[in-house]
Structures are given as C-alpha cells and as structure tokens.
Amino acid sequence: MPAVTETREQIEKLGQSSYKWGFETDIEMDIAPKGLNEDTIRLISARKEEPEWLLEWRLAAFRAWLSMKEPQWAKVAYPPIDYQDVHYYAAPKKQPGPKSLDEVDPELLKTYAKLGIPLHEQAILAGVEPEEGAEERLPVAVDAVFDSVSVATTFRETLSKAGVIFCPISEAVRDYPDLVRQYLGSVVPAGDNFFAALNSAVFTDGSFVFVPKGVRCPMELSTYFRINARNTGQFERTLIIVEDGASVSYLEGCTAPMRDENQLHAAVVELVAMQDASIKYSTVQNWYPGDENGKGGIYNFVTKRGACRGARSRISWTQVETGSAITWKYPSCILQGEGSVGEFYSVAVTNNHQQADTGTKMIHLGRNTRSTIIAKTISAGKSDSTYRGLVRMMPKASGARNFTQCDSLLIGDQCGAHTVPYIENRNMSARVEHEATTSRISEDQLFYCRSRGLSEEDAVGLIVNGFCREVLKELPMEFAVEAQKLLQISLEGSVG
Amino acid sequence: MSDFLKISGLHASIETDGGAKEILRGVDMTIPAGELHVVMGPNGCGKSTLAYALAGREDYEITSGSVAFKGKDLLELEPDERAAAGIFLAFQAPVELPGVNNANFLRTAVNAVRRARGEPEMDAVAFLKAVRAATKSLSMSDEMLKRNVNVGFSGGEKKRNEVLQMTLLQPSFAVLDETDSGLDVDALRIVADGVNRLRGPEFSALVITHHKRLLDYLSPDRIHVMANGRIVHSGGPELAEKIDQEGYAAFLADAA
Numbered sequence A: 001m002p003a004v005t006e007t008r009e010q011i012e013k014l015g016q017s018s019y020k021w022g023f024e025t026d027i028e029m030d031i032a033p034k035g036l037n038e039d040t041i042r043l044i045s046a047r048k049e050e051p052e053w054l055l056e057w058r059l060a061a062f063r064a065w066l067s068m069k070e071p072q073w074a075k076v077a078y079p080p081i082d083y084q085d086v087h088y089y090a091a092p093k094k095q096p097g098p099k100s101l102d103e104v105d106p107e108l109l110k111t112y113a114k115l116g117i118p119l120h121e122q123a124i125l126a127g128v129e130p131e132e133g134a135e136e137r138l139p140v141a142v143d144a145v146f147d148s149v150s151v152a153t154t155f156r157e158t159l160s161k162a163g164v165i166f167c168p169i170s171e172a173v174r175d176y177p178d179l180v181r182q183y184l185g186s187v188v189p190a191g192d193n194f195f196a197a198l199n200s201a202v203f204t205d206g207s208f209v210f211v212p213k214g215v216r217c218p219m220e221l222s223t224y225f226r227i228n229a230r231n232t233g234q235f236e237r238t239l240i241i242v243e244d245g246a247s248v249s250y251l252e253g254c255t256a257p258m259r260d261e262n263q264l265h266a267a268v269v270e271l272v273a274m275q276d277a278s279i280k281y282s283t284v285q286n287w288y289p290g291d292e293n294g295k296g297g298i299y300n301f302v303t304k305r306g307a308c309r310g311a312r313s314r315i316s317w318t319q320v321e322t323g324s325a326i327t328w329k330y331p332s333c334i335l336q337g338e339g340s341v342g343e344f345y346s347v348a349v350t351n352n353h354q355q356a357d358t359g360t361k362m363i364h365l366g367r368n369t370r371s372t373i374i375a376k377t378i379s380a381g382k383s384d385s386t387y388r389g390l391v392r393m394m395p396k397a398s399g400a401r402n403f404t405q406c407d408s409l410l411i412g413d414q415c416g417a418h419t420v421p422y423i424e425n426r427n428m429s430a431r432v433e434h435e436a437t438t439s440r441i442s443e444d445q446l447f448y449c450r451s452r453g454l455s456e457e458d459a460v461g462l463i464v465n466g467f468c469r470e471v472l473k474e475l476p477m478e479f480a481v482e483a484q485k486l487l488q489i490s491l492e493g494s495v496g
Numbered sequence B: 001m002s003d004f005l006k007i008s009g010l011h012a013s014i015e016t017d018g019g020a021k022e023i024l025r026g027v028d029m030t031i032p033a034g035e036l037h038v039v040m041g042p043n044g045c046g047k048s049t050l051a052y053a054l055a056g057r058e059d060y061e062i063t064s065g066s067v068a069f070k071g072k073d074l075l076e077l078e079p080d081e082r083a084a085a086g087i088f089l090a091f092q093a094p095v096e097l098p099g100v101n102n103a104n105f106l107r108t109a110v111n112a113v114r115r116a117r118g119e120p121e122m123d124a125v126a127f128l129k130a131v132r133a134a135t136k137s138l139s140m141s142d143e144m145l146k147r148n149v150n151v152g153f154s155g156g157e158k159k160r161n162e163v164l165q166m167t168l169l170q171p172s173f174a175v176l177d178e179t180d181s182g183l184d185v186d187a188l189r190i191v192a193d194g195v196n197r198l199r200g201p202e203f204s205a206l207v208i209t210h211h212k213r214l215l216d217y218l219s220p221d222r223i224h225v226m227a228n229g230r231i232v233h234s235g236g237p238e239l240a241e242k243i244d245q246e247g248y249a250a251f252l253a254d255a256a
C-alpha cells in the first residue's frame, strides 16, 4: 500500500466526489502502532481488559495464521497486502461512558446524519419520544460500531426486559464470559481460514446477541459499521446465539468514508440456531468501492457462517453487496438439525473496476434438511463478478433438498459474470437443483422506460430492481428502501 | 402560429451487419392541433420506424430532415424529454419488464413526467384513485396492476396496458402503432374510446393501422399512405375505404 501525496489526494477527492458517503469524522483517536506480532495482540487484549483465556485464544489463532497462506482460489486480483502496514487497533479516546446521547460526540451524531440513518432511528439515538399519532413502527435497536469501539447502544433496556442480550462483544466478554467462551469460534474455528485466523487474533469489536429460549426478539437489531481511521484494518467479530424456539432479525449496514489506500476488512460472523430457532441476518454493504479507475476502495474478506444445530432451526442470509473494491464473502449454513433450513438471498453489484467473488455454502448434515439459494449478480463497467456456491449433501442427509438459482445481469460489454456451482452429493435420496441465466438490459427495455418519461438512470434502476425483486423482498422494509436506492446509485453512469 | 407537428424530409437509417440501411426516405407530414391522422401501408414500409423516430429511439439514426413539435425541434430531445413534452408512443410490441410491478411502473412514469412538466407529484392515494378510474374505463381488472409490466400478458392485455399508460400520462400527441392488431371487436371499441377520451383541440394523434374497422370508431381527419419509406398519398377518411377494398397495389406503383 503506497504512501499518498497531498496533491494526489486532492485530485482523487475530485474524482471520488460521486461517492456520497465519503467523509471522515474528526474525532481524537487512540491508535496502536502499525504492525502485527504477539505484542500487538497483547496490547489489544490489555486495552480491552480481557481475561487470560481470550488472550491465549487470540495468540493461538495468531500462531495458526502465521503458518497459513492467503487464499488464491477466488477470482479476484489485487496487489499483495502488507499485513505489517496496518494499524490493528484504533479507538476514540476513552472518555467516561456516555450517560445519555447528549454526551456523545456531536461529530459522531453528525456522522449518523450523513450516513443517512433513517430519521426515526436518529431520533431513537437521540432519545426522542415519537410524536403522538405518529405512525407506529417496529423499533430498531442500533449498536453503532464506530471504528473499533461501540460508542452508542440503544434500546438495551427493552431488550433486557425480554431477556435478550445485545451489546458490543467486548462487553459480552466482560459480562457474559461463559456464553462467549462456550460459543466463540464454535462455528468458525480460530484456524478456519487465513482471514478468519487473522480476525480471531486481532478482532477489536463487533456485536453479541443472545436470545434465550422461547423469546421472539421484540425488535430488529441493527448495527451500522463504519470504517473511519486511515489505514485501520477492521476486524469485527459478531456472535449471535438463539436458543430453542427463539428468533431474531439482525440488520447490518455499512458505509465508509472516502480514502486513498486500500483498506483491509476481515470480519467473522458466527450464528448459532438451536431447536426451532430462527435467525434472519440481513446485510446492506456499501463500502467505498474505489474510484472510476479502480483506485482505493475497501478489501472485504469476510467469513460468515451459521450453524443450524437444532431440529427445524432456520438461518436466512440476505445480502445486498454494492460496495468494496474486492468482495470475498460466502455466508454459509451448516444444516445439522433434522429438518433445518438454510437460505441465501444475494444481490451483488459491481461497477467500474470492482471485483466480487461471493456465494454461499450449504452443508447438509441432517436428514430432511433444506436449502434455497437465490443469487443475483449485476455487473457493469469493467467489473467482474463471480458466484461461487457449494452444496454438499453428506451421507446422513437423507431426503435433503437444495434449490439454487443464479441469475446474472450484464450492463455494457466490458464486464464479466461467472457462475461456479460446486455440487457434492453423497446421499442417493438427496436432491439438488440448479438453474442459471445470464441476460443483458436490452435496448428495448431501456427505450420503453424512457419513452414513458424515465431518465436513463431511473430506467436502469427500475429494471435492476425488478431483476433483484426476489431478493429485495426478503429484506426488512427499512432496508429494502435503502437497498433499492443503493442499487441505483452504484450503477450511476454505467449506461450510455 | 406554427404547426402542431411538422415532419419534413425525414430520412432515417439503421445500422445492420451489411452496413447502414435506409428505412425512411424523406417523410413529409403535417398534423395540426386537434387532428387525428392515420398512416397505412404494407408490412415493412417503415411505419414503426417513423413511430420510433418520433419517440426518439437511438438506434434509428436520423440522417436528414426535421421534426418540429409545438415549435420545438423534437429531434434535439431525449426520449424522456419527449415524453415530458407530451409525446406518447403505444408500442406495436410492448416490452416486458420482469420483476417490475405494473402499478409501480405507472406511478414512476406519471411522476417523472409530472415533475418534468412542473406539476406536483401524485401521492400513493391520488395515484391509486386515478389508476382505478383509468382501468375501469378500459375494462381492465385491477389485478393487471399487480403483475409485472407486460410479463405474461396476452396480446390484447398488452395493448390495453399501452392505452392505460397513455391515459395516465396525458400526452398531447400520441402515436398508436397497430394498437388494434389482435384485438376482438369489444376490445377494439374500448381502445378507441380510450383515444377518443383524450381528443380535444390540444390533442393530436397519429394512428398506424391496417384496419378500417378501428377508423370507424375514431373518425380520422386524414389518411396517409406510406410505401417504401415515404408518404406516397394523402387524402380524406374515404381513402381507408378504398384501401380496404383495393389494397395498396395502386400506391406501390407510384412509389416504385
């Protein structure tokens, strides 16, 4: 990652001004020196006042990481990452914890405003009571991850009344050490893959959710991730545990400030669903994709995996991926419980020079397990997008079913879309179905829309949203609207 | 006052594998405000091309000639600007938009056009009222609004959907490209009524058809015969009768 000169920065700022969410917040930072070694890990662990077992766990992950190689099989290309040229810890300077949101740095609240966090959520953040007669809505709890430390958490009380724990994972380590110790790394082991090992060694924050037996989480849980400090790798760790008969819907949304250097992001998300439990995990990812020439942008290497441990449990991943320079991401389900269900609904948009290699893995272990994969890929500009999916039917997965549908939409003639389905069936009674289509936005469709008064961009937006409808309808309302706008914004300038 | 719509010496060609192919070879036509004109002509003579050229389809290159609409140079405008200016084309083959809800499409279009015309946008309630009234007048079921634009529509439903769009977008100049083809007698009547409801001193239309039947309901002001990319003959409504009985042979001889 090269040093950046003042002038180049200026010029790039001009070029990148089309990225609406490019801004940096000026808050004093506490930053660890660049580089990764055992001392860095000890420093992180000490700053977070972690117990000994967690430090040991991190160090073990680090040692495993040292012996691993960065994966090369994905269809993405990028210059080698210098892991010693990254800050592994950055936190807003420690102040006494805010008693109310008035005490939260106004810069941060301004950031929320710029992020376009829906007004009512801002009001919730600001503690404003809803106006009388105002439309009743499902409240959303926001755990804001600002760089590496969660600064504001709302609705904790309502949730705790229901017995739901929703807090930064660092707090969970302190307050619920047994739960964390039992489940951390139980779905994505510390040495699972190169990026997961790195995350396990250096994760700084993320969310923790625990929904006890029989509880339907009374609100949708939402986290806005932000990447703020220059050159700070982001290593979020999310752990969601849902006990028997309980359910939760979790929303993860991301935008990032404009920057000049590629930024590494390697998150790990682990989901555990017990008997009859259900987890819906929705993501809208809009990190900085780099400028028109492919410069800058986030490298997003994520490991997301859910374990359907109990019978009839259900895990549903829905993602709309429009951002990042490089996306490497395969939200997966381990379908262990008899009759458990895994779902993956995905829209991945690439434009300009973006590269995305994303998909899912459905590992069918138990009898009568079912999975559905609907993957929509949209490529424009000179971008390249790959759907990579694995469906594995293990010997005991009698009566298991999978249905996969991959549709690619190409805009222009310089982009690429690839579908790589891996199917491994080791059970005679299991059935796997795969359908794939590739299409282009036709001149006919564009002209038809425009002759009805739609601008070219609105026409593309409409057609693309139509193409993605099956996935978008899986998103919670709040997100669906945001996602539709994002799709359109991310394809601006892709036609004509 | 300048003419409402004036097409002069319009030449248009299309890029094919074998090079540029000229389709319109000098079309001249003037349509005054409030009049309904008809273009008839054999298959492949360029009727749809003329319709597309008026609506602004990019792959038809205008090589020479001009089109003035209410005193403005129409050829300067993008297709969506033409829609805002009041042009509407009912497609001969309406296009399918998978996944795009018909009601949503209509509302997006109506509000885009209203914005461009400096009119206030319609909220969901007002729109629903307007669209219900329009579907009712066209004997369409509201169920059509929930479906995806033209996807799985029968030929007749597609044509009616075009007229529905026209009704809501309130154009001042409509081109109907064989909107009557494939319609049964009742549907034909409904479509004709849809056009007639728009008629007035500020509304003109160009109706492309093969059938005299539609014209019985529309009482056109003038009939133009097109052959080989030109208007070869124009006359009063009685011309439709003649073509119905004798075909185009007489005019083709002229055009050759």
Ligand SMILES: Nc1ncnc2c1ncn2[C@@H]1O[C@H](COP(=O)(O)OP(=O)(O)O)[C@@H](O)[C@H]1O
Residues within 6 Å of the ligand: B014, B015, B016, B021, B023, B041, B042, B043, B044, B045, B046, B047, B048, B049, B050
């Ligand atoms: N996209 C195209 N590519 C090649 N030829 C075309 C294209 N569009 C129209 N043509 C040709 O131009 C001529 C006129 O077509 P059209 O305007 O559709 O005729 P009409 O509507 O009168 O039947 C026909 O010979 C047709 O084959």
Ligand SMILES: [Mg+2]
Residues within 6 Å of the ligand: B047, B048, B049, B092, B177, B178
């Ligand atoms: Mg035609």
